[in-house]
Amino acid sequence: MTREVDSGIYLHAGPEIGVASTKAFTAQVTAIILLALYLRQTAGQPLDLDLLDDLEQLPQLVAEALKASEQIGDLASQFARVDHFLYLGRGLDFPVALEGALKLKEISYIHAEGYPAAEIKHGPIALVDENMPVVFLATKNDLSEKIISNIQEIKARGGKIIAIVDQDYEHIAEMADYLIKVPVVNVLLSPVINVIPLQLLAYYIADQKGLDVDKPRNLAKSVTVE
Numbered sequence: 001m002t003r004e005v006d007s008g009i010y011l012h013a014g015p016e017i018g019v020a021s022t023k024a025f026t027a028q029v030t031a032i033i034l035l036a037l038y039l040r041q042t043a044g045q046p047l048d049l050d051l052l053d054d055l056e057q058l059p060q061l062v063a064e065a066l067k068a069s070e071q072i073g074d075l076a077s078q079f080a081r082v083d084h085f086l087y088l089g090r091g092l093d094f095p096v097a098l099e100g101a102l103k104l105k106e107i108s109y110i111h112a113e114g115y116p117a118a119e120i121k122h123g124p125i126a127l128v129d130e131n132m133p134v135v136f137l138a139t140k141n142d143l144s145e146k147i148i149s150n151i152q153e154i155k156a157r158g159g160k161i162i163a164i165v166d167q168d169y170e171h172i173a174e175m176a177d178y179l180i181k182v183p184v185v186n187v188l189l190s191p192v193i194n195v196i197p198l199q200l201l202a203y204y205i206a207d208q209k210g211l212d213v214d215k216p217r218n219l220a221k222s223v224t225v226e
Contacts, residue, residue, distance in 0.1 A: 100198030
């Protein structure tokens with residue numbers, strides 16, 4: 001592939017051993033942010049120095065997010081035997097929800113669906129009952145009020161709510177069954193931080209089930225057939 005393209009970006013993140021590629025996801029998101037900053041600079045636009053400073057702080061923020069590991073491990077023991085999971089997010093958190101659901105289904109073999117929180121009434125809300133865990137990406141951003149409204153809708157139907165939060169989460173705490181706190185970060189970098197508890201949740205659930213988290217069944221590091 002690199003021979004065919006005019007230019008390429010290497011991640012320099014070291015070997016990715018696990019088939020589920022958590023490190024590759026994080027490194028790719030960061031590389032795309034750096035590419036966007038580069039394109040902005042080449043277009044003659046001023047650099048966002050605050051964003052650059054925040055990028056330099058990402059390793060420390062990742063370390064902070066990883067402190068939730070023990071809490072998430074305890075949480076995993078409660079949901080290791082469920083059949084379905086729903087992941088919901090808005091804006092930049094929607095693809096994070098997709099990634100969280102993908103990781104869970106890949107290594108724990110639990111059916112999981114990522115969906116835009118704004119569109120839950122177009123189908124997924126029909127699945128919600130007292131046996132359905134629903135993970136909300138509910139960190140602070142311009143869409144926070146709308147996410148709170150979605151949480152209320154799920155709560156009214158008995159779903160088990162797991163909320164990923166960072167600040168001003170008191171109202172969410174009143175509705176959520178479980179809160180997982182992540183550090184405050186620039187909203188443009190939030191996918192890098194917000195995906196960590198979802199990756200950990202998938203890991204610990206698979207581990208609780210006695211599964212090989214690095215080599216899930218039917219999957220391979222490279223796809224060799226079309």
